[in-house]
Amino acid sequence: MTGDFPLTFGGADLVLLPERAAYRPNPNAGSGGTLYVADTHWGKTAAFRAGGIAVPAGTTAADLSRLTAALRRVGATRLVVLGDLLHARQGRNEPAFNEAIRTWRAGVADVRIELVEGNHDRSAGGPDPRWAIDVYDEPTPDPPLVLRHVPHADPRGAVLAGHVHPAIRLDGPGGERLKLPCFHIAGDVLTLPAFTTFADGLSIRPTVGDRLCVIADGAVIEVDTSL
C-alpha cells in the first residue's frame, strides 16, 4: 500500500502502517513477520455498559476486524501487543464481549499472540487463558529491539512502546488546525499510537530531533519537526 512508511529503527527494518500498527518483516523471508500494536483496550465499551452508560456496541468488533485485516494484509504470523490489551475488570464477563474475542481468536488461530503487560492489563486481571496469548513483563527483549509498555529508554536496544496514545496538533495557514494520532520517535524509543479508535490521543510536545509520523486518510506521513 502506498500509505505505508518504511524505516530502519534500532537496527531493525520496520514499516509503519496506517492501521495504527508497525510491521517487522521476517528478515529471511518476505512474509511471516511480526505485527506490533499498542493499547487495544479491549472491552472498554463493555466496562461503560457495566457501569450503566449506554455506549453502543461495535467499537471492539470494528477494532478486531481492523486488526485481522492488518495481519492479513502484511501476512504476519506473530502479533505483539505493547500493553493495555484489556481496558478494565468491569464488563469482563459480558457474554457478547467474550464471544466476540473467541470468534476473532479462532479466525486468526495461525497467529502467535504475545502481550507485554501494561497497567490496564494488570488491573483488568490479564487475558483469558483460552485466548492463547503469551504474557510477558516489561521490558522484554525482541532482538535487536526491546519491547515495553511505558516508553522508556533501555540499554539493551531500541524500544517499541505504547501507553501514551500519542497525537499531534498541526497548524495550517490562517489558523487551520488538525489533531491526528501519530508515531513518535524520540531517540531510541518509538511510541505507537493507540490501536483502538475509542480512546483520545494525548497531544505530545516533540523536542528537537524527534521524528513524527501522522496517520491521515489511510496514509502515514512524516511531519517536519525541524521548526
Place this chain on the structure above:
Amino acid sequence: MNTHLSKQPTAAARTRAKRTVRDWFSATGRKPFRFQTRAWNAYAHGESGLIHATTGTGKTLAAWLGPVIDGLARGETVDPAKAREAETKRRRRSPPLRVLWITPLRALAGDTENSLRVPLEALGLNWSLESRTGDTTSKIKSRQSKRLPTALLTTPESLSLALARADCVEQFAHLECVIVDEWHELLGSKRGSQTELCLARLRRWRPGLKTWGLSATLGNLEEAAATLLGTSGDAPTILSGGRRKKYAVDSILPQNVERFPWSGHLGLKQLDQVLPIVESAASSILFTNTRSQTELWYQAILKARPDWAGRIALHHGSLGKESRRWVEAGLKNGELKCVVSTSSLDLGVDFAPVDRVLQVGSPKGVARLLQRAGRSGHAPGQTSRVTCVPTHAFELVEVAAARAAMDAGRIEARTPPKKPLDVLIQHAVTVALGTGFDRDELLAEIRTASSFAAVTEAEWDWCLDFITRGGEALRNYPEYSRVVLRDGEYRVEDKGIARRHRMSIGTIASDAAVEVRYLKGARLGTVEEHFLSRLKPGDKFLFAGRPLELVKVFEMKAWVRRAKGTTGAVPRWSGGRMPLSGELAAAVRERLEEARDGEYRGPEMKSVRPILELQRDWSHLPGRDELLIERVKTRDGHHLFFFPFAGRQVHEGLGALWALRLSRRVSTTFAVTVNDYGVELLSPVPAPLEAALNENLLSPERLREDIAESLNAVEMAKRQFREIARVAGLVFVGYPGAGKSARQMQASSGLLYDVFQNYDPGNLLFKQASEEVLDRQLDAARLRETLERINAAKVLLSDCRRPTPLAFPLLVDRMRERVSSETLADRVRRMTLRLESAAG
C-alpha cells in the same frame, strides 16, 4: 404535628395580617408599592404568575410576603412564652415545608436567606428558614433529611436531587408555594427545562400549588410566565414593578479616535480615563465580558494606584466561595472602592453603596446593559448610570445603538429550549430513583411542562428504552441496565448507578473544573481543565489577582505557588464571546445607515466619525437594505468579507453555508472567521464569488439541508453533544475522589459522538445535537430571517487594496472554523507542526 396548620385563614384574619405588614412598613419609614400589594392580593386569591422589574425595586418582598401574610393570618407566630427556647426545639415546632424559593445561583442563597429572614423576625413568625444547595454542610443536610424547614431556599439542581429521594412525596406534602427567583436567568437554558419538570412533579402532588416567578424585564414576558406555570392551570397574572427607574448611558470617548484600535478587547488604553471616575465615585463596579479581562484590569488598576491595595477587589465565577463572599460583603458595607467583575455580579441582592457602574467593552445586549446599569443608584429617585469603556472603535457604534434600543424599549427575548431529551432522560432516571414511575402517568405529568408538552409517544418510548435497555444498539446486551422495569414500574436498583446519577445531576455544561490550590493548602478557586492542559509545570499564569506558578497537576487539583515577577498566560476561559443580540444588531444597522447618509447623532457617533468616513472612502458604509462584500488578497491568501451585521451567532451559520456553497464550485479549504459584524472566508485560491452570487449563494432555499451538510455543522454538533452527553449521563465530568471504577468509564464526548455516529445513528440524543446546533447555537429562525433580508438586499462588491476598518478585526482573529473539499492527507501535507506557546 399541629392539625390547624393547613387550614385556610378567614378573610378577617387576612385583613388583620395585612394591616400588621403595613404597620411594619410604616415603622421602617416605607410604604408598600402598588405592585407589591397587588401581588399579595393575587397570592391570597390562589393565583400564580410573574413579577417583573429591574433590581432594587422590591420584587423579593412582593413575592415573599404573600405566603408570609398567609402564615400570619393562620396565627403562626412565636409564642412569647417560648421565645427563649433553643433553636433546634423551635425548628421542630415550626410548620412543615410550605414555601420553596428557587435561586439560579447557589452563591445568592446566603444573601437571599438574609433578606427573607428580616420580615420573619420583624413580624414574629414561628417559621424556620434554611438553604439547601451544593454548599450546605452535612450537619444541616442530615437534619433536613429528617424534616425540611417551613421555607427552603434551593437551586434547580438541589431540587432535582430532592426528587431522587424515596420519601420525597412526604417531604413536600404541605408545600403551597414555589417562588423562582431570577427566572429570566433560567428560562433560556436547560436548567430552566429541568426546573419546569420539577415543578410539573410538585404540581401533581400538590394540585393547588402557587407558582410565582421573579424576572428582569424581557422581550417575551408572556412566554416566560406561561413556561413557568406549565400547561395545566389558569392563565398567569403578570405584574410589573411600577416604579420606573431612570437610566443614563455614556461612554469614555477616546482622545484621538484616529489612533484608537480597530479591533481588540482589552481596552486598557482607556485606563487613564477610567481611574479618575473610580476615584470620584464612592463605590463602583467595573464590569468586563470575560474573566481574563477581569484579571488584567484588576492588575492594571493596582499597578497604577498601589495606594488602593485592599480597597479594590476582583469577582468572577471561578474564584473560591470565601473570596467571593468577602468581596460581596465589602461592596455591601461600602468598604470597597471598586470591584472588577464579570457577569457574576449581574445577579443578586443590592449593593446599595455602589454609585457608579463601568462597562468595559460592548454589553452585547440591551437587557444586559439595563441589568448592569441597575447595579448603581439604588437610593430613591437616583438615576442608574453606566459608563461604557469601548475597547475598539466600533464599540462606540454599539454603545450608541444600545442607548437607542433602550430608549425605544427594544429588549431581548429569551426562548426556552424545545423538549430537550437529554434533560428528560436525566429527569426520568431521577424519578425512577425517587418514587419510581409508571409509563403513562409520568408521560402525562411531563407533558404539563410547557417545554415538553409536545413530547410524542414514540419519543417517550425511545427515552424509556434508552434508560432500560440502552437503545437499539444494545439490543443484544441484556446485562445493560440503568433503570429496571419491574411489574410496570421503572426503578433504579443498582447502588453504584444511583450514586453516580446523584453526583451528575445538573445541566450546566462545563469543562471539567480543576481546583487551584497553594502547595500549603489554601484554595484559590477553579479553572477549566482545558486551560490547564496548555500549561506545563513551571509556567506562570494570572489567577485571582495573583501571579502564580504551576507546580504540578494531581488528582484534579492544580498545585501552585506564588510566582515572582511578571506572568505569561492569562487564563482564557470559554464563554467569553457573547454574541451581539438581535435587537442590538438591528440598532447597529440603523446607526450605520444614518452614518452613510452623513447623519452622526450623539457623542459616540461623532467620535467614531473619522473611522466610519475612512471605511466609506476605502469601500462603503452599508445601509439597512445593502449587503457589503469586500475582497482583498494578502500573504495569507484570498479573503472575502461579508458584512450582514447580524451578530456572531447568525454569522456562524452564514459562514458555514457560504463556505459550503462556494466549495462546491472549487476544491479548496475555506477558513471561516466570524464576528458580530461579518464573516470572513479565507482560501488559498480565489473563490468563484460572482458565479455563486449569480446563482444561489445568498438564497434562503435549502438552508437547513446545506447547513447540516457542512463540515462545520458536524464540528459544532460534536461540541453541542458534549453538553447533551453529560446531561443524559453518558459522561461524567471528573469529580475529585472518584474511584478507579469511575475513571475507567471516562471518555470524551467527541469519542462518544463518533461511536454513536458509526454504530447508532438513529439515537435521538445524537439527532438532538444537530438540532440544537441549528435552533439554538445558530438560531435557525434568525438565520432564515437574515438570509431573506440579505437576499433581497443590494450587493455592494468592493475590491479593496488593503483591509478596511470593518475587515481588519476579522483578519486578525485567530478563531477559525474550516470548510473543506480537500482530502485530509492533502491538508496534512500543506500544514506545519504547531508550535505550542505558553500564551496559547
